[in-house]
Amino acid sequence: MLESKHQILKIIFALVLGAIAYFISLTAFNSTQSELLGIIVLLVTLWTNQALHLGVVSLLPIVLFPAFGIISTKVTTVNYANPIIYLFLGGFLLAIAVEKTKLHLHIADKLLSIFPSTPRGMIFSLAITTGLLSSILSNTTTTLLLISIAIFLTDNAKLQMRFALAIAYGASIGGILTPIGTPPNLILLGIMQEHNMQLIPFFKWIMLVAPLSFIMLISVSLLLSIGVSDIKIEKKIALNTLNGAQKKVMFLMLGLIVVLLVNAPIRPYWNGLGMSESGILLTFGLLLFIKPFDILQWNEDSIKIPFSIIFLFGAGFSIAKAFSQTGLADEVATYLLSITHLSPILLLFSVAILITFTTEITSNTALISIMLPVIYSVSEQAGIDKTLFMMVATLCASYAFMLPIATPPNAVAMSSGVVKVSDMLKYGFVLNLLGIFFIVIIAEYFWKNFL
Numbered sequence: 001m002l003e004s005k006h007q008i009l010k011i012i013f014a015l016v017l018g019a020i021a022y023f024i025s026l027t028a029f030n031s032t033q034s035e036l037l038g039i040i041v042l043l044v045t046l047w048t049n050q051a052l053h054l055g056v057v058s059l060l061p062i063v064l065f066p067a068f069g070i071i072s073t074k075v076t077t078v079n080y081a082n083p084i085i086y087l088f089l090g091g092f093l094l095a096i097a098v099e100k101t102k103l104h105l106h107i108a109d110k111l112l113s114i115f116p117s118t119p120r121g122m123i124f125s126l127a128i129t130t131g132l133l134s135s136i137l138s139n140t141t142t143t144l145l146l147i148s149i150a151i152f153l154t155d156n157a158k159l160q161m162r163f164a165l166a167i168a169y170g171a172s173i174g175g176i177l178t179p180i181g182t183p184p185n186l187i188l189l190g191i192m193q194e195h196n197m198q199l200i201p202f203f204k205w206i207m208l209v210a211p212l213s214f215i216m217l218i219s220v221s222l223l224l225s226i227g228v229s230d231i232k233i234e235k236k237i238a239l240n241t242l243n244g245a246q247k248k249v250m251f252l253m254l255g256l257i258v259v260l261l262v263n264a265p266i267r268p269y270w271n272g273l274g275m276s277e278s279g280i281l282l283t284f285g286l287l288l289f290i291k292p293f294d295i296l297q298w299n300e301d302s303i304k305i306p307f308s309i310i311f312l313f314g315a316g317f318s319i320a321k322a323f324s325q326t327g328l329a330d331e332v333a334t335y336l337l338s339i340t341h342l343s344p345i346l347l348l349f350s351v352a353i354l355i356t357f358t359t360e361i362t363s364n365t366a367l368i369s370i371m372l373p374v375i376y377s378v379s380e381q382a383g384i385d386k387t388l389f390m391m392v393a394t395l396c397a398s399y400a401f402m403l404p405i406a407t408p409p410n411a412v413a414m415s416s417g418v419v420k421v422s423d424m425l426k427y428g429f430v431l432n433l434l435g436i437f438f439i440v441i442i443a444e445y446f447w448k449n450f451l
Contacts, residue, residue, distance in 0.1 A: 010051030018042030033328045035068045040319060040361050044403065048421045054404075054414070055308030058315040065318065071325050079321055080314030083278040084140070084408065088310060090281030091144030092415070094253065096304050097288045097295045099148050101245040119159055119228040124221040126150050126166040131174025131217050135181045138277055139171035139398075140408035141260065145253065147416050154233050160418040162224045165427060168413035169224075169401055173216045176395050179205050184368040188394040191372045197387060200451070208450060212395070212442050219434050223427060248293050256284045309404075309415040316405035320362040324370065344384050345444050351375060351389060352396045352436040359400040360432075364407060368397040387451045392443050399435035402428030 022038030029037070039061075046057040062080075066073045097103075115125035126146070133142045150163040175182035179189055179202060192199055200208070242250065259280055263273040288296040322328075339350055359367050375393050379386040400406035402425050404414040410428075413419045 007051050010049045011046070014042050014045035014049065014051060017045050029328065029331055032068075032070060033326050033331060036070050036322050036326055036328060039064050039068065039070070043315065043319075044361065047404065048425060050421070053308065055311050058308060058311035061315050061318040061322075065322060070322050071318075075321060075325070076318050079317035080311065082313065082317045083276065085278075085310050085313055086282045087138070087140060087278035088144070088313065088408070088412075089305065090278070090283070090285035091141060091412075092305050093285030093288055093296065094249075094256070094281075095144055095148045096301055097249050098253075100301065101243075101249050101295060103242070103246045103249050106242060106246065117233045119162070119231050119233065120221070120225040122153060122233060123162055123166045123224050126163055127170035127173075127217050127221050127224075130167050130170035131177070131213060134171040134174035135177035135213075138260070139175035139182055140412065141277070141281060142174075143167055143171045143409040143412040144281075147412055151416055151418050154231075156231055157418065159228055159231055159233070160416075161420075161423055162228060164413045164416045164419050165424070166220065166224055168407075168409035168419075169220045169427075169431065170217060171409040172398050172401065172407050173213055173220065176209055176398050177206060177213045178202065182398050183365045184394045184397045187365065187368050188372060188390055191376065192387070192390070195376060195386075200387070200391075204450070208447055209395070211446065212438055215438050216399075216431075216435060219438075220431060223430060245295060249288075249295060252284055252287060252293060256280070259284075306415040306417075309411050312404055312411055312414070313408070316362065316411075319405070320367070323362050323367075330370075345440065347378075347384065348389065348392055348440045348443060349436070351393050352440050355393045355396040356400055356432050356436055359397050360403045360406045362405075364397040364400065368394055371397075385448065385451060388443055388447055391447065391451070392439055395439055396436065399432070399439065400428075401431040401435070 018038040018041045021041035022034050025034035025037040042064075043057060043060060046052055046060075047054065062073065062076050065071050065076045115121050130142055130146055133146075146167050147164060150167050151160045153163060154160060172182075176185065179185045179200070185205075189199055259273075259275075260277065263275050263277065263280065287293050289298060339347060342350065355367065355371060371393055372390055375389050376386055379389045398407065401410070404411045404421060404424060406428075410424060413424070414421070
């Protein structure tokens, strides 16, 4: 009974915060845009205080957006079938197979034998390994492949949470290291090409971004290592050679990595295969049900798929669509046009803050697609380096660490079941601020000399 009353109080608190956000928003936006902001505050609060299950809250946009006339049911529900959701589905199937065959025991055993078996040693190794892999593979794919291995390294709940966040944050940080590491980077290059701007060569991009990635990976590792130095990590079991089922899954995963590498374009040297990454992952996931692999059985294993995370991403895409449809994204963008009188470094900080915290509640790909043309215009009017400002905005779109809907790796970390939204908020807020600071300082005092 007490728990039920506590839940009701949490829901009422979320409704009150949503209403307050609505009335405050009316001072700057129209009624529909204010309703959208009020609903977003309601959803974020419910995700955070866990008054309702994650999956239930993530389905609320299908009810609330049409009810308030923000976007129709049809427009809302289409976002729950976004192609990236099938990338997640394929990745989840692979993760289930790894766990079912206990292949993660062997991989975890190898990790513990290579890296220092201390909390700090493992956090550093997980963040750096994920960061490097994410520079050539999709950060979503990398996180999906590594998350179940990371949380198996220990039975300590506090450490499992830190390890999962090290994987998620490492993937977002490493994704910016190459032009192909994350979709916003490719969108930047596409818009630069549209405006006949000089493109940043592949290896020059790496040279510019490597210091930022290195500093952020170290910062994440140090932050997540606080308060866990006294916890021991021990090998759980002495392992023999791989059995037949484990070899099949290992073969499939290696094949997946090869296909993903060959599929990735490295312009102007290689255009890639042009295959959909979502299709590739789903194909490899479905192969697990088919002979000769025959690892998964639908009736037995499909119940392990975290559909609440799939619905969470649908909610994120729906919010992004509502931002665009209601004109709220354009209203936010016009804010930038009103601050072109600021000094370049203050303007850089304004762009970084706006993009980083807006990305927390909408898709980084959708946001950067909307904002980069605006930032190009702002830079032109202010007479400042367009490439510099557009690059700052692009990287900030990937450096959102606070909420599970902010980036795919954050959502995957939530799907592991060892991370709470409150944990992500706590560490993510600090990392957001560090990311903004380091991006702007490096842009102003390093990139400016090379772009």
